[in-house]
Amino acid sequence: MTQLSLSDSRDLRTMLFGQGSFKYWALVPLLVVLTVFTVLPIIQLLQMSVSELEFVEGELVSEFIGLRQLDNLAKDPIVGIALKNTLVFVVAVVIIETVAGFTLAVAISRTKTLSILYRSVVIIPLLIPPVAIGTTWSLIYDFNYGLITTILIELGVQNPPLWTADPDLALISVIIVDVWHWTSFLFLIMLAGIESIPPSLLEAARVDGANEFRMIRHVILPIMAPTILVAMLLRTILAFKVFDQIFVLTSGGPGTATQVISMHIYKVFSEQFRLGYAAFLSLLVAAFMTIFVVFYLWASRVVRRRLG
């Protein structure tokens, strides 16, 4: 026993101060950051969601309320609407962006001279601030002075649509902006996939007399299918984050027409100032997304194995 612990402590000493200690020290800062800023917040959320929290003259007052947040959840009419809006939004953008991204990737993979121009321009939407995208499109959609309205009136349209101010069109308006913003992301993944297809395979198909359409349908698409599925799954996960443009374009309105989950939690937190309930909803989102992410990691592992 003594022997064992002695050698253990010597191991620990070499580990911390010996020749190879850099291996451990180099990793410590990251592990500290990840533990403090991602594990502790989850514990904090657990604690907050069983409490009633309030700031009284700058001091945080916390009262234990057990599972009463469940009653609040049952009484909250917005959660269901936000969930429905989020699902409609996510399904719509994932499908549209996948089709558009794939088409764009096939098209750009065929170009030579202008290829660099296309590739550079296409990544722009992913780099500019989503808030600036939101303000830009709010100018385009503006029903008094906006670009679309100006053009439609010029063309003689009597009552141009109100876009983000029309409850029936608001979610669609937001989806259009998201397609402009995120199609590039799917494009990049698809393009990498297409470029990794062995040219000999495409050549063989061409020799066999396949035209462009049949080549895409019977060669590229089947090879790409697993990559496309995993890319869709990844985009689905990321699409649940949507907040910035909706905040700028509609703030969740008109009414609750574009209220999504993140927007609702933000409002509970910042407008109703119910910290405990916001934490409780955050925890539900975290749990739900965890299932999704685990599924994604599993699926991408399976596909990676299959691709060798």
Next chain:
Amino acid sequence: MNQKTVSKALLNAALLVVVFIILFPVFYIVQTSLKSTADIYSGTFFFEAKTRNYEEIFTGSRSNFAELTRNSLVVSSAVAVICGVIGSLAAYSISRLNWSRWVTGGILVWLLFINMMPPIVFVTPYYLWARGAGIYDTPLAVIMAHMVLNMPLAVIMMMNFFAEVPKELEEAAVIDGCTLWQAFRMVIIPIVRPGLAAMAVLVFVFSWKEFLFALSLTTTSAGRTIPVGIANFVQEFNIRYGEMAAGSFVAMIPALILVLLAQRHIIKGLTVGAIKG
């Protein structure tokens, strides 16, 4: 042959339309930012360009863009440096120093989780901590949040760069009497410097465009960044369109510069978490 030329031309024509659709909103915001209020209201395409909107947001009494820009620069630079240091140290250890697959795999999954979790999940705890630590409404609070958000990108990008460096290099350095730390600092880092720079710039841009935490952890121009300032324009009763457009264009500048720089590295960074082709 002729048919092939025609289809090539059609393809490029279609793609130029796509380029137009992507670039148009940027042109539109620049155009609007140079218009006077009267020209914006009349919707004319012919107008006299003026820089008044830019002067107004930076020096005008109703706007605080100078402070917001300062905060944005401070936050984004600090986050780029912190992520650069912590990220490259960790990435080097993970990818080069013989950790068991459980450790490297575990950390990688952890990072991907952070990347995929909706950030709203962390808003309430960070808010409480910022209040508790007395850093609410300061750039420090925003730096804290952005550091965490960008850590996955920093580590995973650097792991890819380190993987490309031949192992013989540090072995030679160690045989010559270097410690691992010296080999890392004097041999490996100089080699991956272009990649490190690309990563830092990308982290800078991501921090620059982040909105949710910059909004939730601040309340005045003491801590707010540019995106929060722009969003405020929309909330006003009488929207100052010209100034809003000017502010939006200022917010886009780092991204537009970045596109002109090395795009190969950027593309890798943009698709972190996806399977490589």
